[in-house]
Amino acid sequence: MERIYADNAGTTPMAAEVIETMTEMMKNVFGNASAVSSFGREARRVLDESRHVIAESINAKSDNEIVFTSGGTESDNTAIMQTAFLRRNEGRHIITTAIEHEAVLKPMAFLESQGYEVTYLSVDENGIIDLNELKDALRDDTILVSVMMGNNEVGSRQPIHEIGEIVSESNAWFHTDCVQAYGILDVDVQKDKIDLLSTSAHKLNGPKFLGFLYEREGLNLKAYLRGGDQELKRRAGTENVPAIAGFAKAVELASADKKELREKFQNLKKKLVEGLEHQGIDFEINGLHDGSELPQIVSLWFKGCQSDALLTNLDLNGIAASAGSACTAGSLEPSHVLTAMYGKDSPKVSESLRFSFGRYNTEEEVERIIEVLSKTIKRIKKGR
Template identity: 55%
Template sequence: MAHYYFDNAATTPVSPSVVTAMTEILQNEFGNASSTHYFGRQAHHLLDQSRQILAESIHAAATDEIIFTSGGTESDNTAILSTVRAYSDRGHHIITTAIEHPAVLQTMAYLEKHGYEVTYLPVDAQGLISLADLKAALRPDTILVSVMMANNEVGSIEPIAEIGRLLADHQAIFHTDAVQAYGVLDIDVQRLGVDFLSISGHKLHGPKGVGFLYARNGVKFVPFMRGGEQEHKRRAGTENLPGIVGLAQAAQDLAGREKANKRQQLLALKQEVIQVLTAQGVDFAINGPDVDLAAPHVLNIWLKGVPTELALMNLDLRGFAVSGGSACTAGSLEPSHVLIALFGEQAPQIRESLRLSFGSENDLASAHELGLAISAVAHDYLQKNAQTI
């Protein structure tokens, strides 16, 4: 039986070019970038080269604004915890949204237990915050605003540049989790006006266990990891050189026109699934923004009357890997906090939705087959359920 992977928002397969780049490092460049001898200098050169590539990919003003981390979770934690430690003398109020990744929400919950007040902005049915709500929530003692760029479950794209302009004359530090945006959206940190931005390599066909945090020069920074003096004394620990080179290669693969081409490819895949479901008479609705307004790789659908767990199991048996929400809460019986924020705790969407997420390895033929498989699962369940009533 053939198997098809449509869970790219959880993780992506590593691209051949990234494997080649990492293999070269693993075989030939074993030096520690902190060493001063030839082998260390070679490693340090590759580290600097990768940092340059990644800085340019987000239009950072300087290469030293890139801090290598173990991934999105560490980058999110570092940005948030660094800010509250550095600016606690200015206040203890933080603003975020109700649909953030657990790496942000769990950190906020931790801070609430330690004397910080957190405002969670609501979202509308499209998964978008209101700038008016944000403006109303801002206070003189607000020290941090953390709003994700693209949501990992429904694909909503928040108005980051507008938020940046709103905060331009406020003391609050501005952080955005761009983990789901980096491989598919154009990012210019100067235009966006962010102070911190989080990235993870495995969402764009790079390796797991590596990412980076953009930290704008001039923003106070308190290290999250302590030990050696790596990363300009901001993140201790010997750098993961093979992973960093792999991340830089993945970023290069998606630079310029290639990223625009990928967006068109991903949009076409989503449209193909929707067309098949419509043609097959499936009763469904799109959760969150319209297809062309969402992150191009994420499609969340309400499969009306079909329990999520049953749909997931039957699609897996047919060879199709999709999800019911964030992979970081997989195995939990808790409903999606994102869908609750959009529709309320009692809405049927909470128990009857699927997240389909697409990547470079998917094609129109497999997307067509996915649409047919979802249609078959839905029709089979509803027909059997009707017969038992």
């Protein structure tokens, strides 16, 4: 049976070039980058070169603004928690949105339990915040604004440049969870006045358990993990040099054909939507589908069909999709993103699927998805 992977927002398969780079490094560059021997110096050179590639990809001012972490969760947690602790004497008010990833929402909930006040901005039916609501929420004691660049469930893109302009005129720092957008969108931390930015390598065909936190020069966050003096004393733990080299290779690949990939993803989404329409399937798109959203993600409401039944049938036919974030897929809780957009009583919350495309998806795979999904939905509705 042909297997089709259409859940790239959950994770992506590693690129062959990344695997080749990492394999070469694991064989030949195994020294500790903190050691003074020739083995350590060789590892340090690879580490520094990789950091430079990544810093350039977001227009960081200095390579030293890049701190390697274990992934998006650690990067988000570090940005939020360490900002809160460092600036607690300046204020204890933080602003975020109702549709952030759990890696942002759960640290926020913890900080609330510690006496901090968190304002959760609402979103409209397209998953976009109201900039006037942000302006109204900012206070003298606001120390951090955390707004994701692109949503992992419905693909909505926030007006990051405008948010950066607004926050830069306040006392707050601006953090963005860029996990879904990095490698897909053009990111410029200088232009958008971003102070802190989080990413994860496995979302762009790189290795898992690796990411980075961009920390604007001068913020001076304290280390989240304590131990050795790695990463200029900002993140303890021996660096995984082979994986970091693989991450840099994934970034190079993404940078080389980013525009072409965006066009490919939009075409695959268009083919999926038009194919389902041709089959007479009763569905609606959640959020925007006008090119302003993340190009690789589409969330569809299949009216009258429960998400779990659709996912089970797709999986039995070798097709991987999702009902929401892979990090909460095992939970019985409804999608907090769709709930924020449409309300907890909306049938969209329990009748929607997310398809997310990647570098290796093809039009033939989309045709197969349309075929299996259409047959499944028609069979479900006929059985009533």
